[in-house]
Amino acid sequence: MTGRNEITAIASRARDAAAEMSRADSGAKNQALLEMAKGLRDRMEEIIDRNALDVADAKKKGQTKALIDRLTLNQARIEEMAAGLEEVVALPDPVGEITGMWRRPNGLMVGQMRIPLGVILLIYEARPNVTADAAGLCVKSGNAVILRGGSESLRSNLAIGEALREALTRVDLPEDAVQVVPIADRAAIDTLLTLDELIDLVIPRGGEGLIRRVVEKSRIPVLKHYKGVCHVFVDASANTKMAIDICFNAKVQRPGVCNAMETLLVHKDIAKKFLPRMAEAYEKTGVELRGCTETRKILPKAKKATEKDWPEEYLDLILAVKVVESIEEAMDHIRKYGSSHTESIVTENYANAQRFLREVQSSTVIVNASTRFSDGGQMGLGAEIGISTTRLHAYGPMGLESLTAKKFIIYGDGQVRK
Amino acid sequence: MTGRNEITAIASRARDAAAEMSRADSGAKNQALLEMAKGLRDRMEEIIDRNALDVADAKKKGQTKALIDRLTLNQARIEEMAAGLEEVVALPDPVGEITGMWRRPNGLMVGQMRIPLGVILLIYEARPNVTADAAGLCVKSGNAVILRGGSESLRSNLAIGEALREALTRVDLPEDAVQVVPIADRAAIDTLLTLDELIDLVIPRGGEGLIRRVVEKSRIPVLKHYKGVCHVFVDASANTKMAIDICFNAKVQRPGVCNAMETLLVHKDIAKKFLPRMAEAYEKTGVELRGCTETRKILPKAKKATEKDWPEEYLDLILAVKVVESIEEAMDHIRKYGSSHTESIVTENYANAQRFLREVQSSTVIVNASTRFSDGGQMGLGAEIGISTTRLHAYGPMGLESLTAKKFIIYGDGQVRK
Numbered sequence: 001m002t003g004r005n006e007i008t009a010i011a012s013r014a015r016d017a018a019a020e021m022s023r024a025d026s027g028a029k030n031q032a033l034l035e036m037a038k039g040l041r042d043r044m045e046e047i048i049d050r051n052a053l054d055v056a057d058a059k060k061k062g063q064t065k066a067l068i069d070r071l072t073l074n075q076a077r078i079e080e081m082a083a084g085l086e087e088v089v090a091l092p093d094p095v096g097e098i099t100g101m102w103r104r105p106n107g108l109m110v111g112q113m114r115i116p117l118g119v120i121l122l123i124y125e126a127r128p129n130v131t132a133d134a135a136g137l138c139v140k141s142g143n144a145v146i147l148r149g150g151s152e153s154l155r156s157n158l159a160i161g162e163a164l165r166e167a168l169t170r171v172d173l174p175e176d177a178v179q180v181v182p183i184a185d186r187a188a189i190d191t192l193l194t195l196d197e198l199i200d201l202v203i204p205r206g207g208e209g210l211i212r213r214v215v216e217k218s219r220i221p222v223l224k225h226y227k228g229v230c231h232v233f234v235d236a237s238a239n240t241k242m243a244i245d246i247c248f249n250a251k252v253q254r255p256g257v258c259n260a261m262e263t264l265l266v267h268k269d270i271a272k273k274f275l276p277r278m279a280e281a282y283e284k285t286g287v288e289l290r291g292c293t294e295t296r297k298i299l300p301k302a303k304k305a306t307e308k309d310w311p312e313e314y315l316d317l318i319l320a321v322k323v324v325e326s327i328e329e330a331m332d333h334i335r336k337y338g339s340s341h342t343e344s345i346v347t348e349n350y351a352n353a354q355r356f357l358r359e360v361q362s363s364t365v366i367v368n369a370s371t372r373f374s375d376g377g378q379m380g381l382g383a384e385i386g387i388s389t390t391r392l393h394a395y396g397p398m399g400l401e402s403l404t405a406k407k408f409i410i411y412g413d414g415q416v417r418k
Numbered sequence: 419m420t421g422r423n424e425i426t427a428i429a430s431r432a433r434d435a436a437a438e439m440s441r442a443d444s445g446a447k448n449q450a451l452l453e454m455a456k457g458l459r460d461r462m463e464e465i466i467d468r469n470a471l472d473v474a475d476a477k478k479k480g481q482t483k484a485l486i487d488r489l490t491l492n493q494a495r496i497e498e499m500a501a502g503l504e505e506v507v508a509l510p511d512p513v514g515e516i517t518g519m520w521r522r523p524n525g526l527m528v529g530q531m532r533i534p535l536g537v538i539l540l541i542y543e544a545r546p547n548v549t550a551d552a553a554g555l556c557v558k559s560g561n562a563v564i565l566r567g568g569s570e571s572l573r574s575n576l577a578i579g580e581a582l583r584e585a586l587t588r589v590d591l592p593e594d595a596v597q598v599v600p601i602a603d604r605a606a607i608d609t610l611l612t613l614d615e616l617i618d619l620v621i622p623r624g625g626e627g628l629i630r631r632v633v634e635k636s637r638i639p640v641l642k643h644y645k646g647v648c649h650v651f652v653d654a655s656a657n658t659k660m661a662i663d664i665c666f667n668a669k670v671q672r673p674g675v676c677n678a679m680e681t682l683l684v685h686k687d688i689a690k691k692f693l694p695r696m697a698e699a700y701e702k703t704g705v706e707l708r709g710c711t712e713t714r715k716i717l718p719k720a721k722k723a724t725e726k727d728w729p730e731e732y733l734d735l736i737l738a739v740k741v742v743e744s745i746e747e748a749m750d751h752i753r754k755y756g757s758s759h760t761e762s763i764v765t766e767n768y769a770n771a772q773r774f775l776r777e778v779q780s781s782t783v784i785v786n787a788s789t790r791f792s793d794g795g796q797m798g799l800g801a802e803i804g805i806s807t808t809r810l811h812a813y814g815p816m817g818l819e820s821l822t823a824k825k826f827i828i829y830g831d832g833q834v835r836k
């Protein structure tokens with residue numbers, strides 16, 4: 001395969017850089033982050049110039065407005081990237097943390113210590129800001145990262161990458177801890193995904209199609225979420241005002257993101273009181289409701305929901321609504337149609353709150369707050385490298401800790417095994 | 419593919435059982451373990467009879483003595499399996515544990531709660547005892563397990579499986595939480611490994627060949643270790659007597675297992691004092707030494723080590739020996755030739771002890787004790803379902819916690835996102 005050697009060389013260099021990064025202390029890594037921010041500011045003009053070429057090509061090729069908007073860099077956006085890197089400095093360094101230590105009967109002290117994962121491959125769409133954000137988190141956690149953004153953003157990413165790499169060398173850290181894949185060709189990704197001896201983890205970010213292709217081809221572990229079909233369950237005992245506020249916020253505040261609510265489940269005993277007031281609030285903002293038969297008895301203006309609506313991620317001002325008999329039916333519905341992302345219950349009933357928290361096995365489960373809080377920053381993890389809805393390694397928003405492993409350490413004083 | 423529907427049906431039943439198991443409380447799961455132990459004892463005769471058929475066939479096919487020994491069940495071995503299940507009762511239930519909780523500025527309480535992984539597929543060789551051991555750990559941690567042992571042990575495994583399943587129904591837990599794949603055909607494994615929507619984790623246990631085949635074919639995450647090339651580094655400052663005890667124990671106490679030492683690294687400043695006494699101890703037990711040039715200057719009787727010896731897992735009374743210039747050279751050697759399993763340093767130097775613990779990135783790193791302590795039971799994890807040398811999800815010996823994930827939980831009182 002053309003480029004195979006070149007791709008393998010990138011991964012090998014990342015592996016070597018990772019060994020060096022794993023030994024870097026927090027001071028050096030923080031200094032690198034500050035230099036990376038400075039590098040972006042110093043090279044701002046050049047980055048904008050090279051980005052303009054990407055944008056011009058994208059326009060010529062008739063790319064969507066949304067893509068071109070995400071692709072376009074200006075002074076404000078580059079400043080935002082630089083500020084983001086500076087914020088990572090303030091986060092605690094997870095590497096070296098000892099998360100527990102216990103004494104064995106024979107006197108051995110056994111514990112676990114966080115270490116970097118090694119080499120991370122990030123695959124994303126044409127969003128050049130991800131290049132700097134992801135590089136910052138990987139440097140802070142002592143990993144090396146290989147960045148492969150959408151081909152439309154290749155020149156922008158390379159320009160950003162050069163600034164970041166130069167910054168690393170200024171603090172004597174290996175520049176190959178941050179590498180942008182210089183090949184636009186999709187075959188480059190396929191090759192990278194076979195290098196399981198050199199790369200430890202793949203994080204694909206973007207649409208479901210992109211992610212499915214990565215999962216299909218990868219021999220390296222993948223952390224990802226396909227979509228967010230988030231539910232709010234308004235229990236019989238809910239405070240109606242609170243339920244309306246939460247459901248409004250979960251659907252309307254930013255409908256295009258994965259932690260927005262897509263299906264509203266309402267207990268039959270509160271439906272007649274709650275739904276008309278809720279529908280009134282939604283109507284003012286233009287939310288389209290698609291209801292089950294019971295819902296439509298209460299809200300005749302709602303469209304009819306079909307079986308296709310329940311697993312749907314609208315990412316838009318559309319909401320599926322279902323009246324349920326019980327908390328069990330609500331949890332069964334979530335298990336059947338949910339995406340393991342985020343679910344919230346609104347209730348004043350203690351037992352139901354605890355039961356929902358315990359039995360719903362989605363990656364984030366909430367009582368009496370909006371699903372929109374399912375976010376690394378909001379939850380106090382600092383910045384977020386992605387969200388996982390697979391239970392292996394990380395489940396839910398992934399912060400710096402998700403980029404580490406825990407090795408066992410043992411302090412002895414001469415013990416041998418009998 | 420023949421059997422594909424049957425295999426998919428097994429995995430689907432496991433998925434349903436897993437949902438039910440995830441809600442089972444510790445009392446019910448412990449009761450199940452006691453009943454499983456009782457079931458093995460009650461059906462002892464039948465299990466031994468069906469095992470005898472497997473053993474007879476294995477002999478007819480000219481299988482190795484070692485395989486036949488591992489395959490053969492008798493009263494004592496079944497009693498051991500039953501006692502093993504009873505021991506798991508005493509281990510703490512990881513499910514439901516809240517591993518941390520913090521308060522956000524807006525009043526949200528955010529924490530993490532352990533939940534079962536879901537469906538585990540265990541692939542192993544002709545060791546019928548693994549059938550009961552693995553089932554016990556999976557039941558305790560609220561998972562469902564699909565068991566696929568070596569085809570030579572199929573009848574034995576099915577007999578054990580029936581006893582375990584019957585026990586589950588006696589305590590009203592789903593019998594499909596424990597399933598033995600009734601198809602001897604290797605294609606059955608290949609099919610199972612494609613069912614990534616139904617199975618959450620694969621744990622292969624056995625020889626490197628078996629494990630590589632599983633990794634190659636699997637679309638499900640795999641936790642495994644290929645081999646254990648464990649090192650002991652005797653530092654310049656080591657207590658010679660302690661070094662001899664540890665190195666003797668690490669090589670000789672049980673040479674055929676993955677946490678036995680395979681390569682001994684000796685600092686040049688202690689080599690002349692340490693190696694002759696060490697060699698004397700080894701000689702009495704018949705350990706064959708294969709040394710580097712420097713080693714052979716001190717131990718002329720040692721064979722010459724070649725480049726092939728450094729990455730070798732002998733699993734036998736053979737030891738590669740290398741004299742190194744420094745702790746750096748020792749750590750470089752481990753990085754280059756090691757298998758990320760277990761390494762130990764013998765030293766009286768505080769800084770070197772801390773540095774070795776911090777910089778060596780193997781899954782278990784030890785100061786002043788034998789590598790043979792790298793074992794879930796010895797380290798206080800309770801029973802062990804396997805060892806992982808991949809950093810994702812689990813690294814090192816895997817106890818019950820490795821069979822769980824952590825979901826995020828949030829307690830709110832009406833918060834919405836601004």
